[in-house]
């Protein structure tokens with residue numbers, strides 16, 4: 261069953277008129293993970309943000325985004341907002357910038373939970389502590405009182421994942437969540453993404469440059485180039501016999517780079533660091 | 534923080550030395566003989582060469598420039614800026630009250646500027662590209678470009694002469710503040726509100742705004758975060774407005790006969806009253822340093838990242 265069905269999505273610049281994403285269509289099955297791959301500037305981020313209707317002012321979009329039987333593009337802003345966080349949730353690439361630099365992490369987490377649940381302060385703290393511990397964050401209470409710049413990229417990614425564990429959204433859009441991380445943190449964060457899917461049974465759209473990560477996580481893969489979807493299929497099909505030259509080029513040129521990472525992913529023991 | 538202030542204090546000493554030395558040199562390059570200035574001011578009918586020589590000796594002008602400078606600087610540290618050539622009164626007794634008057638005018642204006650530029654900046658940023666944004670920017674552009682003497686004259690003509698609502702000069706009542714403060718505010722708010730607006734706009738595209746919205750936070754919470762972060766940028770700019778306005782009230786003070794630094798410094802320059810000019814420059818330089826340190830402290834206080842490094 262398709263949880264999310266995007267038909268003829270088009271994103272364009274309202275001022276310049278240039279089309280940035282053109283007529284892309286794809287589906288996200290319930291409980292599955294769809295990876296979007298493609299070169300820089302191919303429109304992966306725009307596509308994710310279009311689904312959440314969070315592209316900056318000046319960018320316009322058309323097409324159909326059917327989510328649980330409702331076209332998100334037709335909703336008014338208030339209805340759309342009520343779906344953000346609880347039903348559609350986003351994890352960003354750079355944790356350092358994703359959190360408000362002038363308040364401690366706990367402020368964002370508490371404000372978000374207060375928006376979606378009627379937990380009291382102690383309940384919230386307890387839930388946060390459990391969620392953060394389950395993504396292997398040591399000293400959760402200490403972390404709640406830290407500013408983003410005092411934490412590492414990998415920790416902040418796991419904080420965003422911990423929040424997802426509590427919000428239990430239907431769809432998680434992760435926009436290159438591992439790109440900015442070093443190899444070890446990358447391993448840990450990917451591990452947490454796998455567990456996140458197991459625990460919440462959420463569907464996921466996972467944008468990544470890194471095919472090693474994609475192989476590990478994705479059930480289906482969609483290839484974008486210059487704002488269009490040029491190929492999509494099951495992960496196995498895309499990696500073993502891509503129809504499109506560009507896909508073959510992408511998968512082969514990255515294979516070498518990924519060997520090292522694959523080694524690590526296969527290796528054991530690092531998760532208990 | 535204490536160490537930081539101490540370090541800033543140490544750095545500012547050579548800065549003040551250089552600034553005051555430059556003024557000292559520039560003043561000594563002036564073709565007017567200070568002794569002549571003094572004698573003229575005292576109304577001596579016939580200035581003879583002996584009289585000039587005597588006065589030079591009395592003023593210590595026979596000593597080398599560097600020695601004079603050093604002596605002057607040492608007495609400045611004791612807040613003794615010498616005596617005015619023209620009135621013979623201690624410089625501080627003239628400069629002190631004038632400084633206070635200008636400070637009052639400046640502080641009231643800065644508060645007005647801050648309130649107006651934050652209000653307009655935020656409003657324009659939230660309505661970016663809309664008619665409201667465009668018209669506010671257009672009007673402010675014209676007003677900022679208008680010379681302050683013209684603006685002042687127009688305001689005086691209308692509110693004081695035609696409507697007879699507000700006083701045209703002096704600083705006797707609260708009402709006396711209205712016109713000068715309005716002129717200063719109009720000339721500067723245009724610049725500062727642009728800074729607030731652009732720093733708001735750049736914050737709008739930050740990732741934390743996107744993530745906050747993606748978490749379903751209400752827009753009011755998001756706006757508060759944007760405000761908080763973009764005002765951090767504006768804080769230091771606002772602080773630096775204080776010495777800038779302190780040093781540029783000349784036109785406004787002269788038009789409204791405000792008994793402040795601007796009026797005093799122009800009069801002193803016209804009458805070649807060097808001790809006053811010297812002290813005026815030194816005070817301005819010192820207030821730049823003080824306000825700068827203060828604004829860094831405020832910045833460190835509102836910005837957790839800086840707080841740690843300091």
Ligand SMILES: Nc1ncnc2c1ncn2[C@@H]1O[C@H](COP(=O)(O)OP(=O)(O)OP(=O)(O)O)[C@@H](O)[C@H]1O
Pocket residue numbers: 273280298299300301302303304305306307316318319
């Ligand atoms: N607000 C905007 N206004 C105009 N053009 C934009 C805007 N945001 C993105 N673009 C353009 O749209 C294109 C696609 O951008 P997008 O961020 O979706 O790429 P991407 O596939 O996510 O790339 P990357 O891998 O570098 O993140 C780029 O060429 C970019 O310049």
Ligand SMILES: [Mg+2]
Pocket residue numbers: 304305306435436
């Ligand atoms: Mg991107």
